[in-house]
Amino acid sequence: MIVWLASFPRSGNTFLRIALHHLYGVRTSVVYDTDYVARRLGADLIGFTERPAAIEAMRTDTRVHFVKTHRQVGHEVDPGDKAICLVRDGRDALVSWARQVSEAEPGRFAAELRKMIVRDEPVGAGSWGANVLSWLQPPVPNRLLLRYEDLVGDPAYAVERVVTALAPQLSPRAGAVIPSFADLQQVDDQFFRRGRSSTHRDELPADLHELFWSRPDNVAAMRLVGFPPTG
Numbered sequence: 001m002i003v004w005l006a007s008f009p010r011s012g013n014t015f016l017r018i019a020l021h022h023l024y025g026v027r028t029s030v031v032y033d034t035d036y037v038a039r040r041l042g043a044d045l046i047g048f049t050e051r052p053a054a055i056e057a058m059r060t061d062t063r064v065h066f067v068k069t070h071r072q073v074g075h076e077v078d079p080g081d082k083a084i085c086l087v088r089d090g091r092d093a094l095v096s097w098a099r100q101v102s103e104a105e106p107g108r109f110a111a112e113l114r115k116m117i118v119r120d121e122p123v124g125a126g127s128w129g130a131n132v133l134s135w136l137q138p139p140v141p142n143r144l145l146l147r148y149e150d151l152v153g154d155p156a157y158a159v160e161r162v163v164t165a166l167a168p169q170l171s172p173r174a175g176a177v178i179p180s181f182a183d184l185q186q187v188d189d190q191f192f193r194r195g196r197s198s199t200h201r202d203e204l205p206a207d208l209h210e211l212f213w214s215r216p217d218n219v220a221a222m223r224l225v226g227f228p229p230t231g
Contacts (some may be wrong), residue, residue, distance in 0.1 A: 002059045003166050004083035005068040008131045010096035011088035012148045013068055014046065014191075018179060019151075019159045020066060021047025023172045031055075031069040031076060041188055045179075064167045070125045072134040081142065082166045085135045087225045088148035090128040090218055091200035091209070096193065099203075103190055110205060117211050129217030136224060142166065145225065149197050152181070 005028065007013045014037050017028045027049035029035075038048035051058065051067070055076050058065040069076070077083075098113035119127050126134075135143060144165055150158040155178050163170055181195040200209070212218055213229055222229065 001061065001064050001167070002055065002081050003064060003066050004077065004081060005066055005086065006083050006135050006143075007070060007086035008088070008090070008093050008097075008128050009070045009125055010100060011086050011093045012151050013070070013086055014041070015155070015184075015195075016084070016086055016146070016151060016159065017046050017048075017066075017068060018184075019155045020163070022178045023156060023159055023176045024163065024170050025173055026064070026066060026170070028066040028068055031067055031071065035068075037191075041191060045187065064170060070131075072123070072126045072131050074123060079140065083135065083140075083143040084146050084162050084166065085132075085143050086146045086148065086151065087132055087136075089197060089200065089227055090132070090222060091204055091212055092148075092197060094128055094212070095200050095203045099193060100191070110208070113204075113208055114211070117208060117215070127215065127217055129215055129219070129221040132221040132225065133217060136221075147225065152195060152197070 005013055005016055007016075020026055020028060027047045029049050029051040030038075035043075035046075035048050038046045043049075052065070053061070055067075058067070059078060059081065094113060094116050098109050098116055101112045102108040117127075120130075121127075125131055136145060144162050146158060146162050156172075156176075160172055163172075181192060184192040184195075204212075219229060
């Protein structure tokens with residue numbers, strides 16, 4: 001059985017994988033050929049494992065396989081697949097991704113952020129709004145929304161809630177401890193940058209804020225997940 005760990009980049013997927021690893025002792029793979037996050041932070045911290053088989057074989061296996069993806073719903077995803085759909089305020093996710101991409105050249109931040117807001121590729125991550133809508137619309141019973149705010153606010157409760165619903169055969173380990181954000185910053189304070197919500201308020205330029213809300217897919221996705229349009 002596959003459980004997709006689906007999110008737009010920089011929405012907390014790595015922290016979700018770390019929480020799963022510490023709470024349940026499970027290891028997660030990725031839809032991509034290389035897991036660059038595990039390479040950067042360490043496979044044991046993430047709980048990374050190589051995919052044991054092709055996606056179709058993992059889907060029909062009786063064991064639970066958690067697979068990370070930042071892609072929009074595409075040919076790899078079967079309508080019957082289960083998924084944890086992790087969603088962060090699109091403005092925060094885009095700011096964080098642009099910061100990461102421009103890590104070596106901070107002066108590129110605004111230009112990278114603008115490109116990310118207007119991107120419109122039908123494959124891959126695509127735009128933030130299109131990505132979120134591809135997973136949540138139309139509603140599918142086996143795809144559960146997990147909000148970033150809930151994950152970082154009470155990770156044990158948030159993760160146990162979705163795992164219990166999608167993979168009830170798994171049980172959390174007694175005495176399991178999830179690393180704090182301060183712990184993770186000791187590993188890599190550039191990757192684990194701020195770890196909270198509403199970071200766009202002091203990082204998103206006004207013109208790019210307007211550009212974000214000019215995209216109908218962003219408006220629809222933000223409303224869907226509970227972030228009504230604001231000035």
